[in-house]
Amino acid sequence: MLRPSKRAYPLSWRLLDAAEAVVGLIRPKRPELVVPALFLAPAILLVAVLVWGLVDMASDSLHVLDTATFLPAEAMSLGNYAQLIDRPIYATVIWRSLLAGVIVTVATLLLAFPYAYVMVRTPSPVIRRVLLISLFLPFFIGQVVRAYGWLIILGARGIVNGAITGLGFEPLKLIYTYETILFGLVQYMLPFAVLLIAPAITAIGEEVEMAASSLGANWWRGFATVVLPMARPGLIAAGVVVFTLTLTDFAIPNILGGGTNDFAANAIYDAFFRISDSGLGAALAIVLTFLGSTIVGIILAIAGAGTLGMGGRAPAKGGGA
Amino acid sequence: MRGASRRQVLKGGMMAAAGAALTGTPALVLGRRAFAAEPAKPAEIIVRAWGGVWVEALDKGVSQSFTEATGIRVRHDLTEDNEIQPKIWAAVAQKRVPPIHVNWDTSTNATKSALRGVTEDLSDLSNLPQLLPVAKPVGLEGWPIVNTYSYVYVLAYRTEAFPDGAPKSWTVMLDPKFKGRVALYNDGIGFHPAAQVAGGGKVSDIPANMEPAWEFIRKLKAQQPLLGEDPDFTNWFQQGEIDVACTIISNAREAKQNGIKVDWTVPEEGAKVDTDALWVPKGLPESELYWAKQYVNHAISKGAQQAWTEKLGLPGVQPGLTPPADLAGDPAYPTTPEDFARLISVPTPVLVEHEREWFQTFKEIMQG
Numbered sequence: 001m002l003r004p005s006k007r008a009y010p011l012s013w014r015l016l017d018a019a020e021a022v023v024g025l026i027r028p029k030r031p032e033l034v035v036p037a038l039f040l041a042p043a044i045l046l047v048a049v050l051v052w053g054l055v056d057m058a059s060d061s062l063h064v065l066d067t068a069t070f071l072p073a074e075a076m077s078l079g080n081y082a083q084l085i086d087r088p089i090y091a092t093v094i095w096r097s098l099l100a101g102v103i104v105t106v107a108t109l110l111l112a113f114p115y116a117y118v119m120v121r122t123p124s125p126v127i128r129r130v131l132l133i134s135l136f137l138p139f140f141i142g143q144v145v146r147a148y149g150w151l152i153i154l155g156a157r158g159i160v161n162g163a164i165t166g167l168g169f170e171p172l173k174l175i176y177t178y179e180t181i182l183f184g185l186v187q188y189m190l191p192f193a194v195l196l197i198a199p200a201i202t203a204i205g206e207e208v209e210m211a212a213s214s215l216g217a218n219w220w221r222g223f224a225t226v227v228l229p230m231a232r233p234g235l236i237a238a239g240v241v242v243f244t245l246t247l248t249d250f251a252i253p254n255i256l257g258g259g260t261n262d263f264a265a266n267a268i269y270d271a272f273f274r275i276s277d278s279g280l281g282a283a284l285a286i287v288l289t290f291l292g293s294t295i296v297g298i299i300l301a302i303a304g305a306g307t308l309g310m311g312g313r314a315p316a317k318g319g320g321a
Numbered sequence: 322m323r324g325a326s327r328r329q330v331l332k333g334g335m336m337a338a339a340g341a342a343l344t345g346t347p348a349l350v351l352g353r354r355a356f357a358a359e360p361a362k363p364a365e366i367i368v369r370a371w372g373g374v375w376v377e378a379l380d381k382g383v384s385q386s387f388t389e390a391t392g393i394r395v396r397h398d399l400t401e402d403n404e405i406q407p408k409i410w411a412a413v414a415q416k417r418v419p420p421i422h423v424n425w426d427t428s429t430n431a432t433k434s435a436l437r438g439v440t441e442d443l444s445d446l447s448n449l450p451q452l453l454p455v456a457k458p459v460g461l462e463g464w465p466i467v468n469t470y471s472y473v474y475v476l477a478y479r480t481e482a483f484p485d486g487a488p489k490s491w492t493v494m495l496d497p498k499f500k501g502r503v504a505l506y507n508d509g510i511g512f513h514p515a516a517q518v519a520g521g522g523k524v525s526d527i528p529a530n531m532e533p534a535w536e537f538i539r540k541l542k543a544q545q546p547l548l549g550e551d552p553d554f555t556n557w558f559q560q561g562e563i564d565v566a567c568t569i570i571s572n573a574r575e576a577k578q579n580g581i582k583v584d585w586t587v588p589e590e591g592a593k594v595d596t597d598a599l600w601v602p603k604g605l606p607e608s609e610l611y612w613a614k615q616y617v618n619h620a621i622s623k624g625a626q627q628a629w630t631e632k633l634g635l636p637g638v639q640p641g642l643t644p645p646a647d648l649a650g651d652p653a654y655p656t657t658p659e660d661f662a663r664l665i666s667v668p669t670p671v672l673v674e675h676e677r678e679w680f681q682t683f684k685e686i687m688q689g
Binding site for chain 1: 403404406407430433434436437501507508545548549560561562673674676677680681684685687688689
């Protein structure tokens with residue numbers, strides 16, 4: 001048997017062989033199995049960071065503040081959670097946030113659906129353009145600026161009260177109330193909801209509505225029995241987004257609430273920054289995350305995960321999950 | 322000095338003069354020290370400050386003259402004091418360089434940082450021995466912080482709403498005609514001691530029995546008060562949203578100087594007097610630490626104190642400052658022990674220990 005000579009191949013060939021071997025180690029033999037996992041990597045990384053943060057926060061929530069040193073106590077305890085139960089303020093702000101979440105979600109969906117429907121179905125390009133511009137314009141104005149804008153409009157000497165007093169009536173107290181916060185939140189959430197509902201309506205072919213009409217359904221019946229059920233994925237997605245954003249909102253309750261209508265996020269801020277109690281703030285954040293996740297989980301369980309295309313198959317025509 | 326050029330001699334003299342301006346030490350004495358090892362100067366130092374009239378006063382009263390004397394630019398960081406605090410705490414814990422060089426803080430918050438051990442020792446500052454006793458932190462060893470002036474939480478009022486003159490008592494806030502037109506700080510800060518007396522209690526019962534204060538605040542809740550922070554008060558007076566407020570005198574004075582028809586008084590029950598402080602966080606490079614401390618030393622020098630606190634309308638901690646013309650003799654501008662006796666002072670350690678509990682109780686009443 002002939003032994004291969006070291007000179008049998010030129011050096012450049014051997015270098016190329018080595019390079020190919022290195023590439024072979026890096027590049028998978030069956031890329032169709034690995035590439036999808038690589039595409040998932042950013043999502044996994046994002047979730048991992050969130051989970052890491054939550055675990056860290058859960059750990060912080062188990063250490064009570066020592067006011068002698070302003071450091072968290074070494075010992076682990078449920079003292080911060082006990083404080084959340086003992087002090088009624090926390091139940092108040094959590095309940096207020098949850099209630100606002102429900103009210104704002106319902107009100108926003110009621111306003112967003114017709115808006116999205118008209119925007120998608122209108123035969124007039126002018127109307128569609130106006131609606132689209134109106135939809136995107138608020139995104140150029142930050143939440144804080146918008147909230148301050150409402151203060152100017154609804155204040156004691158604002159535009160609305162100016163008109164009221166101009167007509168000879170007494171000025172009304174329009175700001176620093178729970179209702180004003182809800183109003184501000186609905187105005188803030190509306191574009192998000194429209195953006196989530198519009199694709200769902202776009203996916204419903206106009207011929208489906210025409211078929212319902214040709215089979216004898218009037219417009220309302222066709223709308224209620226065909227359009228609404230088929231738009232359910234968009235409605236559920238919009239509802240979940242609006243509810244969770246409302247539940248955790250800080251700026252609008254802070255600015256439009258006048259200091260007397262705090263939400264849970266404001267209480268978390270206070271714990272972290274006003275009273276320097278990071279353990280208490282962490283406990284409140286964990287409770288809020290748990291409540292929000294549970295409620296969204298229940299919604300998805302009732303609506304069916306397939307509603308949002310999470311069931312591994314497309315939603316059935318006709319609205320079934 | 323052999324071999325030194327004329328320019329170098331002049332430069333040395335200028336450094337001595339700059340140092341003298343900073344420390345209040347005669348130039349000749351400092352001139353000898355200036356040739357000792359003085360750390361290199363950073364291009365800038367960062368000082369956290371409150372916005373509005375507060376940062377303007379600090380800039381004109383302290384920072385500009387510090388820059389003139391040293392050539393070091395001063396950048397003001399307007400992050401809220403409550404928000405910078407955890408950032409500094411985290412930086413020190415993680416052995417990172419803190420985000421600012423000097424923190425302008427409430428004495429209560431500054432004391433928390435001192436208890437946590439994140440403040441540098443300032444006891445070698447040359448201007449400390451001259452200061453009034455109020456400058457010394459209470460309940461702490463040495464000088465981890467320096468109190469820089471006093472301020473009073475006055476009863477500010479819209480003059481048009483009080484044609485018969487200043488209100489005499491905090492109980493005016495309960496008058497039904499002011500429903501929805503009363504304002505307090507959103508954490509109740511500065512109001513608890515006044516509410517304690519107005520509610521029929523005694524200052525000596527603080528903190529053991531605060532029920533009279535809470536009872537008064539519960540009554541006030543029915544008045545639907547507005548709750549905000551420093552800039553809100555000026556804004557509310559300007560917008561005609563409120564008639565009476567418990568706020569720091571500087572905010573009321575700023576509103577008045579801006580042409581808003583606002584005045585203030587110390588009611589018969591008294592008003593809370595408190596202090597703010599300067600401190601330097603741990604973890605700074607050596608040269609920056611030195612110049613940060615020099616900034617504090619400059620801020621408590623007589624010249625800077627006069628300019629700074631005059632603009633704020635607050636009594637400084639240097640003896641013999643000239644009060645602003647509009648505040649001379651004002652009970653809300655305390656300078657003598659008799660003046661302070663008419664006001665309500667709660668020791669900082671008591672505030673630090675009970676702040677969380679009082680905050681939560683105030684919130685429970687107001688959010689209910």
